[in-house]
Amino acid sequence: MGKDVNKIDGLLDMCIQPPAPDTDAIVEKTFRRIAARKRRRIIVSTVSSCVSAAAVILLAVFLHTHGTSPVPGIPVKELNTFDVPYGATATLHLPDGSLMKVNAGSRVVYPDIFKGQERRIFVKGEAYLEVTRDENHPFIVSTGGFDVKVHGTEFNIRTSGEGNGNVVLKEGSVEVSVPDGSGVMLSPGQMASMDDGLISVSEVNTEDYTCWTERYINLYGETIDKVAARLSEYYGVDVCCKDSTSRLYGKLEFKDNIRDVLKNIGKLVDIGITYSSTKGYTIYKEE
Amino acid sequence: MEKDCQITCIANGDEASFRQFIISRYPPLYNYAYHILKRKELAEDVVINVFVSIWEMRRHLPDIENINAWLYRLTLNQSISMLRKESRWISVTKGITDMELDIADPGPESEYDQETIDRLNKAIGELPPRCRHVLYLAKIEKVPYKEIAQILGISVKTVSNHITYAMKRLVAILKIFLLFI
Numbered sequence: 001m002g003k004d005v006n007k008i009d010g011l012l013d014m015c016i017q018p019p020a021p022d023t024d025a026i027v028e029k030t031f032r033r034i035a036a037r038k039r040r041r042i043i044v045s046t047v048s049s050c051v052s053a054a055a056v057i058l059l060a061v062f063l064h065t066h067g068t069s070p071v072p073g074i075p076v077k078e079l080n081t082f083d084v085p086y087g088a089t090a091t092l093h094l095p096d097g098s099l100m101k102v103n104a105g106s107r108v109v110y111p112d113i114f115k116g117q118e119r120r121i122f123v124k125g126e127a128y129l130e131v132t133r134d135e136n137h138p139f140i141v142s143t144g145g146f147d148v149k150v151h152g153t154e155f156n157i158r159t160s161g162e163g164n165g166n167v168v169l170k171e172g173s174v175e176v177s178v179p180d181g182s183g184v185m186l187s188p189g190q191m192a193s194m195d196d197g198l199i200s201v202s203e204v205n206t207e208d209y210t211c212w213t214e215r216y217i218n219l220y221g222e223t224i225d226k227v228a229a230r231l232s233e234y235y236g237v238d239v240c241c242k243d244s245t246s247r248l249y250g251k252l253e254f255k256d257n258i259r260d261v262l263k264n265i266g267k268l269v270d271i272g273i274t275y276s277s278t279k280g281y282t283i284y285k286e287e
Numbered sequence: 288m289e290k291d292c293q294i295t296c297i298a299n300g301d302e303a304s305f306r307q308f309i310i311s312r313y314p315p316l317y318n319y320a321y322h323i324l325k326r327k328e329l330a331e332d333v334v335i336n337v338f339v340s341i342w343e344m345r346r347h348l349p350d351i352e353n354i355n356a357w358l359y360r361l362t363l364n365q366s367i368s369m370l371r372k373e374s375r376w377i378s379v380t381k382g383i384t385d386m387e388l389d390i391a392d393p394g395p396e397s398e399y400d401q402e403t404i405d406r407l408n409k410a411i412g413e414l415p416p417r418c419r420h421v422l423y424l425a426k427i428e429k430v431p432y433k434e435i436a437q438i439l440g441i442s443v444k445t446v447s448n449h450i451t452y453a454m455k456r457l458v459a460i461l462k463i464f465l466l467f468i
Contacts, residue, residue: 004458004465011407012426023310026331030309030338031302 082108084125086236087256089215094121097132098139101213104234126158128213131172146194149175155186156209166193168209215254221247224269228283231258238280243271246285297341298348305345309338315428316362322423323366333365356434359424363438410460414453421449 084090084102092100095113102108106125114120119139131139131150139150145163148155153172159165167176169186176192176199177183184199186192191204208218219227227248228241235258246269255261262273262281270286296304313334320330337358341348351357411419424430424438425446432450436443458465 004462005454007465008407008454008457008461009426011403023313026313026335027306027309029331030335030342033335033339034342 078111079109080112082110086234087258089213094119096134096137096139099130101128103127103212105236123157124159126156126212128154128156128210130154145197146176146178146199149177151175156206158209163197164194166191166209168204168206170206170210212254217252217254219248219250219252221249223247224265224271224283227252227265231261232280234258239283240279240281241283243283243285246271294348294354298345300345305342312358313338316358319359319424319428320362320366323363324369329369330366333369334362336365337361353434353437355430356437359430359434359438406461406464407457410457413460414456418449418453418456421446422453425450 082090082092082102084104084106086105088104090102092102092108092110094100094110096119098119100108103126106123106127108124108127109122111121114137117137119134119137120142121140122142122144124143129141129150131153133151135151141148141150141157143157143159143163143165145159145165148157148167151173153174154170155172155174156168156170157165158167163178167174167186168191169188171188173185173187175183175185176194178194178197178199180197182199184192184201186201189203189206191202191209193200193202211217217230223244224246225241225244228239231237232239234254237258239258248265248268250268252261252264255264258281259275262283265271266273272284272286274282274284276282293304293308297308316334316337317330320333321327324330324333340361341358348354411422414422421435421439424435425432430438432443432446435441435446439446
C-alpha cells in the first residue's frame with residue numbers, strides 16, 4: 001500500500017504544467033489595464049465630488065459587472081470597441097453601411113461583421129445613428145438598461161446612470177424596450193425617456209438633441225451648473241460649479257478647449273473661474 | 288528576505304518590482320485559473336485582474352500574512368465570478384459545476400509514457416471534484432497544506448483527509464497497473 005502511494009506520488013511529481021504564455025505580454029496588459037482603470041476612476045470621482053454627470057458612472061459600473069462580452073451571444077474576440085476621447089466627437093462606419101456620430105467620452109461596441117438575424121451593437125454615452133435599411137435584419141442598440149430596435153432611421157441615443165437615458169427620433173421609426181418587456185414605438189419628433197425602467201414619451205425639437213454632432217448645444221435658460229456638468233462630461237475634466245442660479249440662453253459652441261468655452265460663458269453671466277491641476281475648474285458667482 | 292524586499296518595494300509603488308512579481312507569479316496562477324475555467328483567454332483575463340487589484344491595494348501588501356495563499360484565493364474567487372458571468376452570455380455551460388483538473392504532459396525527461404499519464408488522468412477524473420481540487424493544489428502546484436486550507440476556507444485536517452482519500456482511491460483504481468511500474 002505505502003509503496004503504491006509512493007508510486008502515485010512519483011507519477012504526480014513527473015507531471016508538469018503546460019508552459020505559461022508570454023509573461024512579458026501579460027505584464028504589459030496588466031499595466032495597460034491599471035492605466036485604464038485609473039482613468040475611469042478619475043471620471044467617477046468627477047461625478048461624485050461635483051456634478052452629476054451620471055452617464056459616466058454607467059461606464060464604470062458596466063465594465064465592472066459585464067467585463068466580458070457586452071453584446072449577448074457574440075464572443076469578445078469578434079467585437080471591436082470604439083472609445084471616443086474627451087473633447088471630441090467621432091464618426092463610425094458600421095459594417096452594414098450604417099453611420100454613427102459618437103459623442104465625447106462615449107463607447108460603442110460592435111462586431112467585425114453582423115451575423116445572424118439581428119444587427120446588434122452596444123452604446124454607452126451618446127450617439128447619433130443613421131441606420132441602413134434592412135427589413136430582414138433588425139438593428140438593435142443595447143445599452144445595458146434598455147434596448148432600441150430600429151427599422152431604418154435616424155435617431156439620437158443617450159444613456160445616463162444605470163439603465164436610464166433617452167432616445168430621440170428624427171426620421172423613420174424605432175421601438176424602445178426595457179428589460180421587463182414593456183416598450184413603445186416612437187414617431188419622428190418624439191423622445192422616449194427611461195427612468196428606473198419606466199418609459200415616458202414627449203414631443204421635442206429634435207435639433208436640440210442632435211446638435212452636438214455639429215459641436216454646439218442650444219440653451220433655453222438651463223442653470224449654469226447643469227451646463228457645467230455637461231461640459232465636464234464632454235471634456236472629461238472636473239468642473240465644480242458653485243453657482244446654481246445663473247441661467248444661460250442661446251447657442252453654446254463646443255470649442256476644442258474647455259477653457260475657451262468657459263470664457264464664452266463668462267461673457268454671458270458674471271462668473272469667476274479658477275483652475276487647479278488637482279481639482280480642475282471651479283466656477284463661482286461673482287458678486 | 289529578498290521576497291519581503293520585493294513586497295515592500297511594490298507597496299511603495301515601484302513598478303519594476305511589480306513587473307518581476309508578475310513574471311514570477313503568473314504561471315502557477317494562470318494554470319490554476321485555467322484548470323477552473325478551461326479557456327485560455329478567460330484564465331489570462333482573470334489573473335490580469337488579480338494583478339490589477341493587487342496593484343490598487345499595494346499599500347496593504349506588507350500586512351498580508353501569507354501572500355501565496357492569498358493570491359490563489361483571489362484567483363479562485365475571480366475565476367468563480369467569471370464563470371457566473373460567462374454563463375450569462377455563453378450557452379456552453381460545460382464544466383461549471385465541477386472543477387475538473389487534468390494533469391498536463393510529462394516532461395521530456397520523463398520515464399513514463401503517454402499511456403501512463405492518460406491512465407492517471409482518467410483515475411483523477413474519477414475523484415470527487417473537491418478532492419481533485421485539493422489534490423491539484425497539493426501535488427501539482429506543491430502548495431503546503433496550511434495554505435490550501437486558507438485558500439479553500441477549510442481546516443488543515445480536511446485537506447489532509449482529502450489527500451489521504453485521493454491517494455487511496457488512486458491506488459485502488461490503478462492497482463493492477465501499478466504492478467508494472
